[in-house]
Amino acid sequence: MDVYKIAGEKPLKGTIKVSGAKNSAVALIPASILANSPVTIEGLPEILDVWTLKTLLEEIGGNVEFDDGRMVIDPRSMVDMPMPNGNVKKLRASYYLMGAMLGRFKKAVIGLPGGCHLGPRPIDQHIKGFEALGAQVTNEHGAIYLRAEELRGAKIYLDVSSVGATINIMLAAVLATGKTIIENAAKEPEIIDVATLLTNMGAKIKGAGTNVIRIEGVEELHGTNHTIIPDRIEAGTYMIMAAAIGDGVTIDNVIPLHLEAVTAKLREMGVEVMEEEERIFIPKPKSLKPVDIKTLVYPGFPTDLQQPFTVLLTQANGSSIVTDTIYSARFKHIDEISRMGAVAKVEGRSAILTGPTKLEAATVTATDLRAGAALIIAGLLAKGNTEVHDIFHIERGYSDIIAKLQDLGADIHRESIETESANQAAKRFN
Ligand SMILES: CC(=O)N[C@H]1[C@@H](OP(=O)(O)OP(=O)(O)OC[C@H]2O[C@@H](n3ccc(=O)[nH]c3=O)[C@H](O)[C@@H]2O)O[C@H](CO)[C@@H](O)[C@@H]1O
Ligand SMILES: C=C(OP(=O)(O)O)C(=O)O
Known part of the structure; x- marks a missing residue:
């Protein structure tokens, strides 16, 4: 089985190119x-x-x-x-x-x-x-x-x-x-x-x-x-990463208009977002303010970026509420980031996140595509070595993500690991 291994706390710096949508x-x-x-x-x-x-x-x-x-x-x-x-x-x-x-x-x-x-x-x-x-x-x-x-x-x-x-x-x-x-x-x-x-x-x-x-x-x-047009969800994921652990990141091949709701929320948090025609630059952010988010159909805040954004909110000074009005069960990643120390709870269609929290590495599982992106961001932020399982979800939607993040200075790689059956684990435990 292949997993992603991430050694966290390495600031991201440089330029990342977005693929087709x-x-x-x-x-x-x-x-x-x-x-x-x-x-x-x-x-x-x-x-x-x-x-x-x-x-x-x-x-x-x-x-x-x-x-x-x-x-x-x-x-x-x-x-x-x-x-x-x-x-x-x-x-x-x-x-x-x-x-x-x-x-x-x-x-x-x-x-x-x-x-x-x-x-x-x-x-x-x-x-x-x-x-x-x-x-x-x-x-x-x-x-x-x-x-x-x-x-x-x-x-x-x-x-x-x-x-x-x-x-x-x-x-x-x-x-x-x-x-x-x-x-x-x-x-x-x-x-x-x-x-x-x-x-x-x-x-x-x-x-x-x-x-x-x-x-x-x-x-x-x-x-x-x-x-094809550039992928606004991939671009938004990298904007969130830049705000979480960036030291000056340029996101190339974007249509900034497609990301207005995300840009507005990042700015509300105190993140500087500098837009050019086809590029967005995010300098190293200072302190992050909490914000509330409600997902809506376009041009509202995209549900596909809600999960990655919750990880950023664990780094904000105070409590934020994220409400998903599009899907009733898009918070499966909250259990996983909680393993890493996130202070978060789910109530109905909302997640409440309180920060700032120093995340700790853990072995976690991607339950879906954007949950996987959220776990990568958490792994990049966390102290220690995070292992992300079920990466096929991530690879349904992120082109070349390992190489792109390595180019920004992330310590992330894909590795094959031996899997242990429940029987083998029980024997070892006894
Ligand atoms: C392949 C693709 O493009 N996937 C995207 C597409 O999914 P997808 O096309 O499946 O999403 P929809 O826009 O259709 O769904 C939006 C909402 O409408 C409901 N609904 C939809 C169709 C229907 O016949 N009946 C109904 O009730 C859905 O349950 C959901 O609550 O848009 C979603 C919303 O932006 C994104 O999260 C997905 O990434
Ligand atoms: C929900 C998503 O994809 P799909 O509709 O393909 O499952 C997504 O891209 O976040």
């Missing part, structure tokens, strides 16, 4: 299914989710080459192969295969997706959208079966501004007959990125990035070349 990548790749000629996507992050999607596209007959962040997808030989199990369960975003395959083949069978366990993550709004477009949708033994004679444009009001449902409906609607209107659409930057790719493929989409998206169906879509 995970949550764009995982939609851009399935979007290529809709084209009638090859699609090239540049700047993709080298993360497990991207590799899994490459495999999934190959499973349905696509020709996919991926090298140095550049993926060339030839969708012409793809078929409507059912995928009720297997790789679809390794990531959340396999749900985009539903919209893309329904759009192209008018049918699809896709197993319910995996991804981070953060409380219930229903896909009822995706299904409501597909049904409004004319598809028959059934759930059979944990797989979603979709079939349509014809997809017809429709007006769809989303009960929740879901990122996944907004993108999935766009994917299904671009080749439908007539006009689709998505109301109460999500406004995340990744939605604009996917709409840009689809538009360059020949789709007619207006309003992406606002809460009303209008799509005029077209007969076919062609290949194109697209460069």
